Amino acid sequence: MSEPGVVGVRRVGDRALLAEVGSAEEAAALAAFLRASGLVADDVVPAARSVLVDGVDGSDGVDMAAAERLVASWPGGRSVAAARTVVIPVTYDGPDLELVASRWGVSVSEVVARHTSLTFTSAFCGFAPGFAYLAGLPREWQVPRLADPRPRVPAGSLAIAGEWCGVYPTASPGGWLLLGCTAVSLWDPAAAEPALLAPGTRVRFAGL
Missing domain, CATH: 3.30.1360.40 (Gyrase A; domain 2)
Incomplete structure (x- = not known):
């Protein structure tokens, strides 16, 4: 390190x-x-x-x-004074839940319990407008991307890959493992801050 x-x-x-x-x-x-x-x-x-x-x-x-x-x-460190914490409700019904459970060696319900126990921080935005790369997934829970990316991932899909967690703001191709979905809008170009999960925002997920 x-x-x-x-x-x-x-x-x-x-x-x-x-x-x-x-x-x-x-x-x-x-x-x-x-x-x-x-x-x-x-x-x-x-x-x-x-x-x-x-x-x-x-x-x-x-x-x-x-x-x-x-x-x-800059003295270094990882502490960020977040402007706010956003809680995103999620239906944990993603097609890759069982794959993640197998990688972690736990049940599907334990995957949900572990994921909802974490507090993530939006590190930066990229890939698509409103897509935030969320840091905070423990190293031992990191999983590789799919070998063959999906041609279309639905908007609102909650996913993980490597060290990152993220929510797709719009439908797009993607190779991350899908845990569930949310109806929360992540990108509003008419808002003063278009990205809901701007860098520095703390993020928690709550199962529905």
């Missing part, structure tokens, strides 16, 4: 920085730290192992240097 903190920082063009860290949780924490610092930039975008600081104000290099120093000053 890598030590917490920034692994490396490099400039991406004249007005952007890319900071590399050791985990998705650290990326989310660094992004929260930078937003709270008052850094003047167009956007701060966490990803799986990095944070992009885009549109740093100023073009003479002074502000970029200050931004680099700010990133380097």
Whole structure:
């Protein structure tokens, strides 16, 4: 396991920085730290192992240097002060429940009990509008993606793969293992914050 903190920082063009860290949780924490610092930039975008600081104000290099120093000053850690916790009701009837139960060596009901006991954190959004990569699945419960992805996964499908959990906001192809489904809308382009599960949001699932 890598030590917490920034692994490396490099400039991406004249007005952007890319900071590399050791985990998705650290990326989310660094992004929260930078937003709270008052850094003047167009956007701060966490990803799986990095944070992009885009549109740093100023073009003479002074502000970029200050931004680099700010990133380097981050003390590390995985704690993120979440704006809110979202509880998503789920019908656990997914086609891969028995496969996950077999991988975990437990019953289907125990899969549901384990999954609903967890608190996830939205690390970053990607793949499709409103699709949040949710961190918090214990290493021993991680499962591989399907060898042959499905051509269509219904909107609202709750799924896991590798270290991630996620809910498909719209129907799309996908290779994650499906645990169930929800009727909750995850993406509203007319809202002030279109993504229900914006980075930093804590997420819990409740069985129906």
